[in-house]
Amino acid sequence: MMDPRTSAQDVMRCDLCETAVVQMHCDTCLVNLCTACVGKHVISDQTKKHEIVSFELRKSTTIYPRCKSHNKEQCTMYCKKCDISVCETCIASDQHLGHKFIKILQVLDKKKENIILKRSELKETIYPTYQDIASDVQNRMSQLEKEYGDLSTAITKHGEDLHREIDKLVKKLKAEVDEMKDTQLQTLQKHLDEINKTMSDIKEEINAIDISLNSNDISEVFGVSIRTDEYRKTPPKIMVSSPIFDLKKIPAEQLSSLFGTLSSVTSTLKEHGYSMKTTEKSPEAGSSPPVKQLLDEPETDTTIDTEYDRYLYNVVCLSDEEIWTSGFDNTIKLFSINQGSLLKSITTKSGNTPEDIAVTKSGDLVYTDYYDRTVNIVKNEKIEEVIRLQNWRPRGVCSTSSGELLVIMISDDIKQTKVVRYSGSTEKQTIQFDDKGHPLYSSDQYKRYITENRNLDICVSDGGAKAVVVVNQAGKLRFRYTGHTPAPKNQPFYPLGITTDSQSHILTSDYNIDCVHIIDQDGQFLRYIDCGLSDPIGLCIDTNDNLFVAKCGKRQVEKIKYLQ
Template sequence: MLHPRRSAQEVLLCDLCETVPLQSHCEVCNINLCVNCVGKHISDSSKDHNVLPYLRRNAPNYSKCPTHPDKHCDLHCEKCEIPICSTCALFGKHKGHDVSDIQEKLSAKTKSLQKDLEELETRIYPRYEEMAHDVQTEKAELETKYGKLTTGTDQQGEILHREITAIVNQRKSAIAEMKNKHLSTLNKNTEEITQKMAELKQIMSDLKSILKSNDLSLTSTYKSRNSEFRTLPPKVRVTVPSLSAQKMNKDQLNQMFGSLSPLSINTEDGDTMKSAEAVSSPPVKPLLDEPCLTATIDTGYKYLYGISCLSEDQVWTRGENKTMKLLNLQSELLTSIKTKSGKEPRDIAMTRDGDLVYTDPGRRTLNLVKNKKIQTVITLQGWRPLYVCSTASDDLLVTMISDDDKQYKVVRYSGSTEKQSIQFDDQGRPLYASGRYTSKYISENKNLDICVADYRASAVVVVNQSGKLRFRYTVHPSNTKLSFSPVGITTDNQSHILTADFNNDRIHILDQDGQFLRYIHCDLLGPWGLCVDIRDNLFVAECGTAKVKKIQYL
């Protein structure tokens, strides 16, 4: 340790006088000395001093032995993993233990520390910086994104206000029209009554004149009209309209206005970075120049869509009907399971325990077959499960489609609990192409990337375990006779990604970063489903021939 008065940039001084630069070091006393203080130091005859020239960069700072204070720990006990002195090694509690030179241990440990420092500085810390930058970028975009929400809310309010104003104006116009009709009817009735009243006044005036004149001629010619006026004019009754206002509660108003989707905050497990050694390690098995066919299985289906390896010589299959079959390499039926609903399963996969799982989109269920008994693990609402795979952590990854056939997403389940949902990229765009009857086979790579064969998009879409897009693999049109049609997808122990190109009768092999490596042909005809066993043998389901082909490609 440096003296408190010194820094790493200053000249190191003698520990005794603290004024003159040091030149020597006493190994016994673990003290640094200048040329003037050496004689004074060794004059103390109570110890056998060992003064050596000071080597600033290489001189180890030996610790004193707690059991023998006059000794320094210049050895390392391999059993106890601590520094010890020679006396402890020869006569003390470490007697008989394997020991090594402390300086050799220090040198090895120093290299390890330097390696750790290099990895921290060049690989790990930059990733943390990148994550911090991403969070800051997301925070910076909050105002814009939530501003758009607020603006949209205002616009929706304006739309509703305009609609309400238009309805109010329509009602007012109708009321005014009714009022005018009502008034016109009353005016007409008034005119009729007024006319009758005028006639009555004239008759009453004439009668008074006749009676007053006492004229026999006028009296004899008078004809009474009283019977005519005894029937009163029709009385017009008009009922004023009423406004039947429907009582609206807040829920109805909220529903009319539109709802906000909930704020989803999920804390996902962070990516585990590989060590520098793991990153740089070469593949264990190279690719064969010419892959070879080693077995063919007849499944008995009319059309074959999916397979999942139980072992090197047993494979589960699913075709165009409700029965899932377990077959061996000799095409012998070992077991068969019928779906619970009696409908065709959309996909099958094996769990880490060797149990079969299958999806039933019609019932919106994910089902587990254990000891030949079917358990419904998950029942969805508003979505239908399509394709499924089991992960290294024994989770299930499921691709699914919304009931309106407009959205796809990948969901991770632990048992029946949803742990993760993957649907959009960093710009909020859908990761997977929409459309009805589109296959989205799925697999997890050894580096924990999630790989989806997106048939409609003619692409393999790969995201990391956090759901962040890593790459899309597409094929240049000049490299295919027909459009690239990825269907089944699987991964092997070398982190290769393999996908079945149905239209072009071949398998594409990619590395973990999406770089094309080579094709597998092997006279394939309409390859559809794929799986790989523990020894990296590839099983291919041919759709039209309903055969499974086992291929060695490594």
């Protein structure tokens, strides 16, 4: 027996003589042979066609299946009618009389093609789908942990609030008890003082009587005046009683209902709750959008002066005729694209500069307030607070195809950055780390913008990391785009505004080199848009794939046609 500690150094031995070194191999019988034993092996079973090859070429011979009816024969043909492999004896038999046969290798090729297709589906579609499902479940588990933690915190806080109210009530009742006690004690003390005064008068009178009785002076005795009748009339008795505490005993069930109750929870299986990935990238129903080619030379169509006092930061399309803009003040302006005229102005609720703006599917304006820690929505010109953060501050925001909000936020200590998905004011998903637990986004004071692609990828311009970070819907990292090499002007890539078009292109403004990068949905660079841009920041696309660029220093919005 080989020593397992040194078996890696032992040579292969012939399976027949077990002494000579292996040189040959029978692919038919899968037996290792030395040169001397080859003939002995072939003669041992002459019913087989032994395929003898060098040991290095073992398993290179095609091994045909054994016939189920004629065990010692190989099946080299395939009966199309019976859908089984057959040997030459089968073909000659009456069992397959009149049937059509093809070479089994032809069937093998088709089988392999089918297997390769199914393997491709497993690898490229089914397995990634299950990866996304697993990631979704993990995200929902994390969310559930947070929701239960928030629930426990809310119950504790409610209990503390009630304790405080009860403590206040106890303090108030005890103060009332002390006040009642003091009042009644004062009344009794006054009554006691009057009685003690009378008792003192009686004692003095008794002493005076004794002195008169012991005197030899008759006039002293005749002069005694005793107020017995006065003292015989006792003072009124003051009746006092302490208050009664009417203890309200609350049954445990009633106390529970007064304090608050928990609703029941369910865990149900929803058939078809997940859908398999497809090659169709558009989240919208129907056919894919028509393919549009990039223009060789992008064209500037319109320039709109926004007349902000200092800087212009953001632009977002309300429609193909109107755009919202915001800059370095507390005003968000709505402009007509064709006329370039100001249609409406909204002043932020706090008076702070809006960090970013977006438009919902229903056409409502949304803006983030970094210093107020809020995300706000404007409906009918009334500002409503949708989200208020604690220990975090919002930066970029976008509205998704499903009507949810994606918000980039940074921690107060500027050490963490994350993307959070909200449905209304309810937190649904947090995206912060990759599969290895490393942060997806840098943490610093740089501005960050966010958008959703047609394939539901989440795209973030991370100026601090000098990269565009793209994750899929489940929050799994797809790629990082770090600029095109060589970079124009030899300046580092500094992405700010970001948007996507109907072709799933990702467009991001590069503040350092005064242009816009166009990359495809997989992060491959396509081209630059220049058009004499200066200080580009905010970007947006209308339904006709026209690009709008907010030029910071010039306080202008430029409309650019870049697709055919």
